Amino acid sequence: MGTIVTKILYALLTLFIVTNYGLILSGVVRKIGARVGRRHGIRFYQPYIDLIKNYTFRTRITHGIMYYIGPVFRLTGGIGLLLFLPVIYGSPVFDNFSFAGDLTFVLYFQFFGVLGMALGAGESGHPYSALGVSRGLAQTTAMELPLTLGVLALAVQYHTLNIHEIVAAQQGSILHWTLFTNPLAAIAMMLSFLAMMGRSPFDVVLAPQEIPIGPPTEYHSALLGVLQLNRAIFPAAKLILFMNLLFGGATNWGELVIKTFFIYMWSVFVGIAYPRFRVDQSVRWYFGIPLLIGVAAILVVKYF
């Protein structure tokens, strides 16, 4: 019993740290974006205020049960993904529930929240929600293909799907990182990562103005607050996943912050530099070069 309680407490600790980190990160990133555009931009703690404000709305509406629990699915997906990942390498405290499932599980589990949220958005009856979901799902399928090939290449390289072992194999030197030992797989996965973060050029899912911000169009108040929490946790979890797979993991929080920040910056840079793709364009794009790189990664690890 004691172990379970400590596990839960440790998990809450991780959750607390990562949530704050995620919120600050999103604020900082927007700040950086603004600075690039020669603006001051938001205050880095603005996401906190927005979050609090959304919880303080006095009225709210609901379109039905599925609409109501859609965000719950979403946040469960985000928190779950985080908690099923080993966050800090070698730390039993921040290992959380990674004993329950391996990389395959993690890759599948990230869709748990997405699909639940999509259903909730669907029940709102707003056509734009459905349109956003349809775009998001379509883009995701294409994006996942290079990612899968990269993951498989990794698994071949390390002979395991266990994230701990993948991280362990990258320790020692910066040159042991997958990024350097298996560059093709890393490139393929980092290209997929762009769409995973949902930033430009792959942000047509949310396309504000054209379809008011996609699936969450109807979400507001506390429901939106839950989604915002997820928007802090979920990307952070994904960053941690990529850090673990490609960049040698992290042995302490400082390392984690630095690495994930720069991983995030990759998508931010690309996002600022490139305009938006239409869905059919992004799908075709992923079936082009990223896919070839993924296949090449597989062939390389298999035959060389």
Place this chain on the structure above:
Amino acid sequence: MGKEYIEKRTVISPEGNPIEVDPLKDYFCDAAPKSCKSASGIIEKFANWARSESLWVLGFGTGCGAIEMRPLMTPRFDAYRFGIQWRPTPRQASVFVISGYLSVKTLKRVVRSYEQMQNPKFVVALGSCTINGGMYWDSYNTINRLDHYMPVDVYIAGCMPRPEALLAGFDKLKHIIREGRGEGANKYAENFDWYKGNQKKIIKDWDMPDYNW
């Protein structure tokens, strides 16, 4: 796209039974809004601070004043730094910026959008037209005073007001919110019949429920 879609009609169910459909009743929830009690003491203060520092704006840009909203996002004025952000949907916005004159036709849309926002919500009226009709005060087709139709928190006078004036207006709004005076939504609920009456007086082709959730 006229009114026929909200008139009562009969459709045939898959089993072949006729079904009466009354769109205004069946499609829309028309419960009247209720005045919401504010939380007590420090909690409300904290909440008001958060509300004031996170102004999510729904810009209603049919009037000429709309053009003055855009520069707020540019490096020159950069309203973001004050916690002001634009949202594309009334559901998520807390500040409704109505830019300039309102024709009778657009008033209906304004009312609907306003009602779709959640409590607390604040209205910023932009330009002289919203105060007294401005240069259109005797027009057959524009309204004169916006606060006959919905509670307005801040008027920004001018024809048209400069972005600086807008920023000043937002600053004023922040003060109002922090002081706990930004209770327009409750005011609307409390004087619902009066507002509705005014709205219906001016909008002849009323084709929506009395309250748009």
Place this chain on the structure above:
Amino acid sequence: MQLFSIEYISLVVGFLILLIGIWGILTRKNILKMVIGFSLFDTGTHIIIVALGYVRNKTAPILDQANLQTNTAQKIVDPVPQALVLTAIVIGLGVTALMLVYAMKLHNEKKTLNIEKYNDLKW
């Protein structure tokens, strides 16, 4: 079988008649002519049958002749074809008769005897 012997000649003649009959059946459009072709075909066959059963210098297998009462087998031609040909003639008669009935009925229906006109059924 020797060349120019009676059986050989009748065999050849039989075949010739048979071939003429077939030629008639295959080329004449008139139904009655086709029926005649059939008759020729039958007749040719009958001649062949008889020719094949013929044995030189022997007589018909009719036992009312006095000299046939003894050693019959050495004195008569093969009796089987003779029997066969009688049967065949009867049958041929039956067939021809029935064909003529058909020809009559067909003519009653369409007032023509051209076989090409009776192709309502095809494919």
Place this chain on the structure above:
Amino acid sequence: MVAPIYIIATLLGVAFALGLFGKKMNSMAGLLSVVALGFASFISLEWLAGFWLYDRAAEYIYTAGFKPPFSINLLMGKDEALFTSLINIAGFFGTVYLWDKLKKIGSNGYVTLMGMILGLNVIIMTRDLFNLFVFLEISSIATAGLIIFSQNLKTIAAGFKYMLATGIISGILLLGIIFMYYFTGTLNIDDFLAVHSLAVKGFGVAVFFVLISIVLELKPFPANGWGLDVYESADSGIAAMISAGTATASFFVMYKLLPLGTPQFHMVLAGIGLATFIGSNLMGLKQTNPNRLLGYSSIGQVGLLVTILGLSEFLGERTTFIAYSILISHFLAKAGLFWISGIVKRSEIKEWAVLRNNRLLLILFGVFIFTLIGFPPFPSFFGKWDLVLNMASNNQYFWIVGILIGSLLEGVYLFRWLGYALKLDNAEMPAFEVKWNKVLPIAVFGAATFVVGYFVSSIHPYAKIINYIPLAVALAFVLIDFLPVYVKNTLAILAMAYYYYYLYPTLSSFGAVFGAIFMVGGIVTLIAGYAFKGQRRGFYPFALMMFAGLIGLIEAKTTLGFFYAWEVMTVGSYFLIIRGKKSMPHALSYMLFSMGGAYLMLAGFAIASVGQFNLDMSTLSHVLVHPTWVFILLAVGFLTKTASLGLHIWLPGAHAEAETDVSPMVSAILLKAGVFGLVTLFLAMGDQLIGGDVSVIYLLGWLGAITAVMGNLMAAFQEDAKRLLAYSSVGVLGYILFGLSLMSHLGWLSAVSISVTHFMFKSLLFLAIGGVVWRVKTKEMYRMGGLIKRMPFSFFSVLIGIIVLAGLPPLSGFSGKWIFYNAVMAKEWYLQGALIFFSGMIAFLYTFRLIHSVFLGQLKDEHREVKEAPFWILVPQYMIIGVLLYFSAIPNSLLKPIGKIISPYFPTGGLEWTGQHAVSTYGYWNGLVIFYIVIAIFVTVLVWLIINNRKAQKVKQFNIVFAAERPFKPETSHYAYNFYAHYRKAIGILVEPKITGWWEGVAEWAHAMGDKFRKIYNGNGQSYLIHIMAFIVIIYLISFGGF
């Protein structure tokens, strides 16, 4: 024992006596004829019984007291007894059938009929060649006489053509006979058989003429236009006599004279037969006149019989069994079909929908069609099986291919016809007149097909060990078809449950897994049947028949048993599928693909049996010749059922158009038959190499992966909810195929566990969607929407179903995916693995679309008062949900037993279980912990949200922000049609219906070929004669080395 001569005496005597009858004694004449024919039948049947039961010796009848060659002798042996029985029975029932017509004609008609039957009897019994000629002529004159009685121009013209042709043919026969006599001095067939080995010069030509004229009597392709015209135009009763009687007798003559021919001639004969079989079935494709169609079929069947005779050297002692079983099937079925045609009196097969007005005739029609094509339990099934097996054992693959192609072509038009009768609209058609004297013969013949089928299977060394009880139970439901649905449903469930209880202890290994899917699945889906009202006629016999087939697959000990069960299952499922409202074309393509697949399997089993001592299933594991071919044939056969890419085009329509509870049966359960086949095959044969280095299973793995992607992709672009689910089945089955072809412990664990979960979630989804369709009366998803408010229980079912389908953790669908990745890693099939993963992603597309377009979004006006799906359709759904949730929480309850079953075959590389924690070489996974954690997080977040979000205002469907406007109609605010338009724009090129187009092209080409070929039958009697002459010349040249 009555001496057989009395047959002749009676018929002849009555014929003469009838001549004395006046006009007013027609009824009397008819009665006398029927009695005479009945007596003749009695005599021949008595002989048959004598031969069969008491082993009597054959008996010669010498006329005039002399021995041959001085007199004509007749023989009454076993064969003769059988054939005369057939003829006389056909005559007896034919006369009963023709009662009204003959009565109108008067005693002349009876005389002619007697003459015909008499002639046929003598043809069969006589051992004298000239006598044979005489009675051939008598019977054909009589036939021509019968034809002429109908006062119809077309009939008369056809009769004349018939006369011309038979005249020529008998002339040639006579020439042949006389020359044979000339060379041998005898007319006795027995003597010829002794003589024929003597190489008498010229004798061969004479024999050729005799044989070729008998061949011509059998109407070989293409010298058979005259026969077709008669079949088409003659009165159906008379056509039945010709098809059943004359053709049977002619066949027997061929059979009798066969030893006269040389082996080379036999091969020529077989070639003629095969050309006739294929040619006439090909030309039948375009035919729409039922009687002419039957004519084509009749000629084709006789062609097949001729082939069998020609191949008798290869078939050896089985020739008789094969030929007789096919002949009797043809005899019964063709007579029956012609007779039915005579009652229906419609000259377009499309108008046969009118047949539905008479249930008995419809059933009989179906029975005859299936008898003709050779489905079990009808006799020709066993004949065809033996035929192919024996040909394979002699390496005669060419003939197998030809025979199977011909059979398939025959299936096309016969099943199309059956489909028309079963499905086309018949509202406008006036009912036809049914008289007992016309129905009786048909019913008797229909019953006879079963009796003979049973008899044939009981004398077949391998067929007799098949378990016929399940099929019998299924057929028993025909008898209680009048009962209300709940009684029958209860009985059906009890029967299934009892049989499962009975079978359970004997099941082992994969049989246990698939047995559970088939039978438990059957019971669960049958529960939904309570939702139906009334009698639901014709459902239960076929549902149970399908399940009987499925059970048979598991029980099968021999390849024959397996194939038998496979066909039974196919028949049952065909009728289940065709019950759907618009399912006619789909049921046809289902049937054709099934037949094609079954024939490939048949060929595979046949080759596998070469050189084996028995037909045990285990023989597959040591195939002696062409193991690669056996493997490919069987695999492709099974793949038609699992609907792999290329062979999938029948599936979507068939599954989508089926009824609510039929869709889960055919999609969730039936497809597993193919998987079971593959499992059996892979285990028995292992991998095979093409050309020594390309692994077949490797190719199958690729096929599986591509099928998974394409199936899912096509599902994503469907507008029809059930079609979407059907395509999804294609995808999942591709996935299973891939898992199996990994040939490793984990691959199989994944494949088999997905088979089990696919059964559950696909039943769940089909039932739930079926329930929705039941209520909203449309399958188009975009016409639905917002139904979550009206049908929350169905929504929940679909929700669980799609989560499992998409393989999302924490539900049990994920277990299959997880195992699968480990298996892929072990096997190093990464690219295929990535494809499979991609297909899994596409599954998200269609699953979301399914649930969104149907249940979410905007509720339509007309569905505002729609009720929840019927209770009895929900019951099985929630049973399945319960089990799914259990498997999700406790995954090893499913995976461990399956792992144990797989272990003996793939001992290494399994999972290590510690409680619910599974460890593989590559990764680990703990289903229970995940289940708990996810639920814990979910509940926590939900509580947090509820605290923050109390008192939410419930709003209605149009309370959405709509750019300051309001939506106008639910229809225009429901984003559902062409949901993935952008995706289609990006990669829609992949799902262009190329494969469907290809198959359609094949079909069109075949029809065009058939249409072109049949133009040689230009209707001109003279052309037909030219065909005959040309045929003789060509065959002569072939036989005597002219070419």
